[in-house]
Amino acid sequence: MALLAVTGTGTEVGKTVTTAAVAALALTAGRRVAAVKLAQTGVLPHQDGDLAEVVRLAGPLGTRELARYPEPLAPATAARRAGLPGLRRDAAAAAVRELDADHDLVLIEGAGGLLARFDDTGWTLADLAADLAAPVVVVTTAGLGTLNAAALTAESLARRGARLHGVVIGSWPARPDLAMRCNLTDLPEMTGGPLIGVLPRAMAERGREAFAAAARAGLGAPLGGRFEATDFAVHWRT
Numbered sequence: 001m002a003l004l005a006v007t008g009t010g011t012e013v014g015k016t017v018t019t020a021a022v023a024a025l026a027l028t029a030g031r032r033v034a035a036v037k038l039a040q041t042g043v044l045p046h047q048d049g050d051l052a053e054v055v056r057l058a059g060p061l062g063t064r065e066l067a068r069y070p071e072p073l074a075p076a077t078a079a080r081r082a083g084l085p086g087l088r089r090d091a092a093a094a095a096v097r098e099l100d101a102d103h104d105l106v107l108i109e110g111a112g113g114l115l116a117r118f119d120d121t122g123w124t125l126a127d128l129a130a131d132l133a134a135p136v137v138v139v140t141t142a143g144l145g146t147l148n149a150a151a152l153t154a155e156s157l158a159r160r161g162a163r164l165h166g167v168v169i170g171s172w173p174a175r176p177d178l179a180m181r182c183n184l185t186d187l188p189e190m191t192g193g194p195l196i197g198v199l200p201r202a203m204a205e206r207g208r209e210a211f212a213a214a215a216r217a218g219l220g221a222p223l224g225g226r227f228e229a230t231d232f233a234v235h236w237r238t
């Protein structure tokens with residue numbers, strides 16, 4: 001795995017935390033890691049974006065933010081309103097390929113959910129993942145409503161020729177409710193992809209070492225960790 005795209009069922013679901021968790025494990029394993037944020041919105045030029053958060057959590061790694069717009073909107077909309085150019089699909093692919101040449105792993109975080117548009121042609125992270133043959137991780141919320149959004153996301157990936165690597169629950173509470181516990185079984189069934197991570201809520205507030213340890217426990221083998229979905233589901237069986 002040299003490229004990995006990280007999308008989600010929506011905004012604020014834990015894409016950046018998941019990106020940082022995968023990066024932390026790869027860095028610990030001595031791999032050269034880079035993270036790309038395709039388009040950062042809702043952030044002014046001098047402010048920290050998602051990549052600063054990835055470095056804070058995971059440690060020093062290569063970073064590249066390809067576009068930035070001040071208003072907290074979908075990238076194509078934010079670009080239009082700011083009178084700035086949108087991010088072109090070929091420019092995004094070229095930037096990722098350039099990083100791929102001198103890194104062992106390049107993580108690509110989208111903006112919002114899968115079908116957020118990056119410019120007026122309407123391309124999405126699914127299209128870029130297909131162009132680059134990059135497997136896609138879908139980050140979901142834990143609770144009620146996530147099954148539908150995750151299944152729609154998986155369907156859209158397939159329709160656009162992108163491959164689902166697996167599903168990660170971005171933030172798992174200490175006391176999960178009934179829907180959350182049932183989702184451990186239903187998410188893989190409804191998306192057709194394995195559950196390859198469940199990240200504990202509050203892991204983002206710890207130092208780097210504790211964050212990496214939580215990443216190792218919360219991410220499965222396809223992402224470099226030790227998480228076992230079957231054991232986890234048995235533990236929380238209702």
Ligand SMILES: Nc1ncnc2c1ncn2[C@@H]1O[C@H](COP(=O)(O)OP(=O)(O)OP(=O)(O)O)[C@@H](O)[C@H]1O
Nearest residue numbers: 011012013014015016017112171200201202203204
């Ligand atoms: N496992 C976790 N532990 C602690 N905090 C978390 C966890 N997952 C998510 N959060 C918190 O929830 C918020 C949203 O997470 P995050 O920034 O990763 O979402 P996102 O999907 O990348 O959002 P965006 O669409 O804005 O890029 C952040 O404040 C983050 O610190």
Ligand SMILES: [Mg+2]
Nearest residue numbers: 015016050109
């Ligand atoms: Mg993010």
